[in-house]
Amino acid sequence: MASVGRMKLGSQGLEVSAQGLGCMGMSAAYGPPKPEPDMISLIHHALQSGITFLDTSDVYGPFTNELLLGKALKGMRKEVELATKFGICFADGKWEICGDPAYVRAACEASLKRLDVDCIDLYYQHRVDTRIPIEITMGELKKLVEEGKIKYIGLSEASASTIRRAHAVHPISAVQLEWSLWSRDVEEDVVPTCRELGIGIVAYSPLGRGFLSSGPNIVDSFSNDDYRKLLPRFQPENLGHNASIFERVTEMATRKGCIPSQLALAWVHHQGNDVCPIPGTTKIENLNQNIGALSVKLTPEEMIELESFASTDVVKGERSGSGIPTWRESETPDLSSWKGI
Structure with missing residues (x-):
């Protein structure tokens, strides 16, 4: 199996495995919770294999994933670099985004308890609260760093301007964003801003939520409560068209002597030594295959060829469902004109 290796994430001192989980x-x-003993075995196998950067959130479950x-x-x-998130909460029967300082502190305390740790290595704002200036939320996160409750601060799905404003309050170590062969909207503005500021990039869904591993047939395995059933790219009117992307990736993977998921994941790894993909899986076999992607080497010409398979005009459907905010909806009020909620 390939050596996972280590990398610096951002410029504040955080070091993680070159691939996360x-x-x-x-x-x-993605369907019902998996059996706990199996998942604990999977996590232990990941650690033994050199994958020590683990990503969770209080909203996964909610709460059960942290537990x-x-x-x-x-x-x-x-042995681990533990990342969790706050900011999506369930209130009055619906989900809402919250970045209020009192909530930030309460969420952090609750995550520490569930994770049974004294300190969180990387604490992300999961989604940006557009009602509150980002500086207000960051002020509380800065206090949590000073108190030793968190080591490093991250943002998830934040725009370039939001990242700049947050970074001015306290250095951001990592920005988590969806980045894969078929989700590349971050490349124009968000990624260059992170690089300019020395912020690490954590790529979630680097396998296109499973599409780049399994192709269009993946929808046959979705249970009724699988969130992907709501996503535009998996709808029948788009899926047939997108199938050609998977066919071309598969053909190139065969040429390269690897499997499609490894080729797609290798593409993310080749984006730079400041990018850490965090593919998710519930199977040890898939985890081993993902680690194998680190051994797949791509030439600049092969990168261009791969990108042509899934260019913006080729992929049909938005990457996110309606009502699910992304970096495009992350602008917050200006601090100087803010009067409070």
Whole structure:
């Protein structure tokens, strides 16, 4: 198996495994929760294989994924870089985004308890609260760093201007964003801003939520409560068209002597030594295959060829469902004119 290796994430001192593990699907979003003993075995296998950067959130479950990691990591705290998130909460029967300072603190305390740790390595704002200036939320996160409750601060799905404003309050170590062969809207503005500021990039859904691993047939395995059923790219009117992307990736993978998921993941790894993809999985076999992507080498010509398969005008359907905010909807009020909620 390929050596996973280590990388610096951002310029504040955080070091992580060169590939991480997204843990959401173990407990939420992609069908029913998976058996806890199996998921604990998977997490232990990841650590033994050199994948030490684990990604969760309080909203996964909600709460159950953090509890799972808390159990899995008993006695192993020093071996992992633990990332969790706050900002999506359930109130009055509906989901809402919250960046209020009192909420930020309460969410952090609750995550520490569920994870059964004294300190969170990387704490992300999961989605940006557009009602509150980002500086207000960041002010509370800065206090949590000073108190030793979190080590590094991250943002998820934030625009370039939001990132700049947040970074001016306290250095951001990582921005998490959806980046894969068929989701590339971040390349124009968000990625260059991160690089200018020395911020690490964490790519979630680097396998297109499973499409770049399994192709269009993946929809046959979706359970009724699988969140992907709501996503535009998996709808029948788009899926047939997008199937050709998977066919071309598969053909090139065969030429390269690897499998489609490894080729697609290798493409993300080749974006730069400041990019850490965090593919999620619930199977040890898939985890091993994902690690194998680190051994797949791509020439500049092969990168261009791969990108031509899934260019913006080729992919049909938005990457996110309606009502699910992305970096495009992350602008917050100006601090100087803010009067409070």
